[in-house]
Structures are given as C-alpha cells and as structure tokens.
Amino acid sequence: MNVGWGRPFDEPIEIPGGELATLLDAGRYIAKLSLRDAITEVMIDARVHPRPKGGCSEG
Template sequence: MTKGWGRPFEEPIVIAGRTPLCTLRDAGEHIASLPKAQQQLPHWQAAAEALMVVAERGGPTMFARIGIMRALNRHYVPELNPKGKEPHWGRRKLKRDQ
C-alpha cells in the first residue's frame, strides 16, 4: 500500500461552501485552517490522528475519511422513532380471540 499525503480519497468529502477534500493533504489543510480552539476538540484530534496514521504508515484512506466525516457531522443526531418496527407476534389473531 502506498504512503503519502497526496493519496486521494475513494470518494471526495464535500463541505458546503468549500471545494471538496479530494486528497489527504486537502483534509490536513482543512484541519489546519480551523481555529485553534476547534482543533483542540476531541473529535478533530481523533480525525487528525487518523489522517496522520493513514498518510505516514500507509493505512486505508477510508479510516481517514471516517474520522473527518465524524468530526464534520458531530452535531447530527439521528431521529429516533420510538414506534419503530412493531414485532410480528403482536399482529396475529388467534381463533379463540375472534
């Protein structure tokens, strides 16, 4: 597996109002352009660490992509549907109940 900051992501990371992050270098420059207070947050620290491991040790670029995406989407909370899918055993009518 090749190493280096010029390696492209399998699929570019699209950020609203910016050019897409296509390579590991683009993602590193994006993290470096953040304010210092934001860079020190744990999710950005984890993303930067994943990015460095992939670039310097030759890991899969998907690891770095996941780290960046988790940091970018840190405020997203999936909507919880408490009803969800109802169990199948609650719908069946027995002959004695008719």
C-alpha cells in the same frame, strides 16, 4: 500508484465551498480551522458516519 499525503480518497469529502480529495487537502483544511470548529467537524462526522460499537471501523 499515488501514495502518501497526495493519494486521492476513494470518495472526495464535500465541504462548504468545495471538496477534500486527498489527505493533504484534509490536513490543510483542518489546520485552518479553529479548535472549536475542528471539534464541531469531528462531532458532525461521528453523527453522519457512526463507528461500530467498540472501536475502529477498519477490519
């Protein structure tokens, strides 16, 4: 079983020019973004994948 930073996502995240398949991929991608770009990415994700009112989507 692959765990930790290298564990594959259930569904890769599509990004311009490729995809993010693991948490490590996502971390490296975010680290390369400027703060403004990172905030924009979070805002877009929140609009595309809204969370239930009142908090976390896990449960």
